[in-house]
Amino acid sequence: MxxxxxxxxxxxxxxxILDEVxxxxxxxxxxxxxxxxxAIARHVGRDRIEGMWAAIEERLDIAPQGMVERLLGRLGMPDHVARLLAATPSLRLSWFGAVAIALAFATVAARAGSVGVLQFLVVAPLIPLAGIAVAYGPRVDPTYEVGLAAPMRSFRLLMIRALAVLITSMALVGIAAIALPHLDWTAAAWLLPSIALSLGNLALSSYWSPQRATVGLVAAWTLAVVLGERFSSVPYAAFRAAPQAAFAMIAVASIVVLARRREAFDTRRGR
Ligand SMILES: [Zn+2]
Structure with missing residues (x-):
C-alpha cells in the first residue's frame, strides 16, 4: 500500500476523538x-499509554488460564512465554484432538497393508507442517496483534512456537507409529521428512506467505512420494537412504536460511 x-x-x-470509519x-x-x-507514537500522551497498559494488564490477568498454560507454568516456563504458547492454535487441546483422529485413521489404514503404511508415511510429516503453518500469521493467530506489540522479537516468538509445535506433533506421530504393523525402519522413516518439511516451511515463509509456502510444500512432498513409488523398483522409494540424506540437507539449509533471514520475520511477519 x-x-x-x-x-x-x-x-x-x-x-x-476520530470517527469509527x-x-x-x-x-x-x-x-x-x-x-x-x-509516527503515531509521538502523538500519544504518556498518561494515555499508561492508562491503556493498565487496562490491557487487567484484562490479561483476569483471563482464565487454560490447561496447556497451567502445565507450562508448572514446568517452570515464564508466564509471558507460557501465555503466548498457550494461545498458539496448534498447541490447543482441540488441535491435539484433531491430530489424534487423523493419526488413528492413518494407523488403521497402515494395518491393512503396504499401501496403508505408505499413506501413513505421507501423512505423518504433514502433521507438524500443518501445525507450524497455523501457528502464526494474521489470519490464523488470535494473538498476532499482541505479538506485534510484544517486547519479544517476532522471530524469537515464532521460533519458540515452532519448536513447541514440532516437538508436540512429532511426539503424537511417534506414539501412533508404535501401532504400525511392522516396527522396522519404516516406523521411523517419517522423522527426517517431518523436520525437513517443517523447517523448510519456516524458511520459505521468509520469502512467501506462510499459506503459499505450506501449499507448495504439501504438493511437492506428495508428488515426490507418488513419483518415487511409481518409477522406482523398491517400495517406499522416497524414504530410502539417499532421499533421507537429502531431507537432512534440506533441514540444515533451512536453518541457515532462517538464521540469515530472521529480519524478514521481524519486519514483514505474517504477510
Ligand atoms: Zn504508513
Missing amino acids: SWHGDPALMETYALG HSSSIEAHLLRCERCRE
Missing part, C-alpha cells in the same frame, strides 16, 4: 506499517 496515514488524521486518532482504516494500516506506528 502506498498510502500512509495523514498526519492530521493520525493526531486526531491518537487523541481518541477513519479509525478502523488507520488501525488496518498501522498493523502493516512500522513507519506510521512510530
Whole structure:
C-alpha cells in the first residue's frame, strides 16, 4: 500500500476523538506499517499509554488460564512465554484432538497393508507442517496483534512456537507409529521428512506467505512420494537412504536460511 496515514488524521486518532470509519482504516494500516506506528507514537500522551497498559494488564490477568498454560507454568516456563504458547492454535487441546483422529485413521489404514503404511508415511510429516503453518500469521493467530506489540522479537516468538509445535506433533506421530504393523525402519522413516518439511516451511515463509509456502510444500512432498513409488523398483522409494540424506540437507539449509533471514520475520511477519 502506498498510502500512509495523514498526519492530521493520525493526531486526531491518537487523541481518541476520530470517527469509527477513519479509525478502523488507520488501525488496518498501522498493523502493516512500522513507519506510521512510530509516527503515531509521538502523538500519544504518556498518561494515555499508561492508562491503556493498565487496562490491557487487567484484562490479561483476569483471563482464565487454560490447561496447556497451567502445565507450562508448572514446568517452570515464564508466564509471558507460557501465555503466548498457550494461545498458539496448534498447541490447543482441540488441535491435539484433531491430530489424534487423523493419526488413528492413518494407523488403521497402515494395518491393512503396504499401501496403508505408505499413506501413513505421507501423512505423518504433514502433521507438524500443518501445525507450524497455523501457528502464526494474521489470519490464523488470535494473538498476532499482541505479538506485534510484544517486547519479544517476532522471530524469537515464532521460533519458540515452532519448536513447541514440532516437538508436540512429532511426539503424537511417534506414539501412533508404535501401532504400525511392522516396527522396522519404516516406523521411523517419517522423522527426517517431518523436520525437513517443517523447517523448510519456516524458511520459505521468509520469502512467501506462510499459506503459499505450506501449499507448495504439501504438493511437492506428495508428488515426490507418488513419483518415487511409481518409477522406482523398491517400495517406499522416497524414504530410502539417499532421499533421507537429502531431507537432512534440506533441514540444515533451512536453518541457515532462517538464521540469515530472521529480519524478514521481524519486519514483514505474517504477510
Ligand atoms: Zn504508513
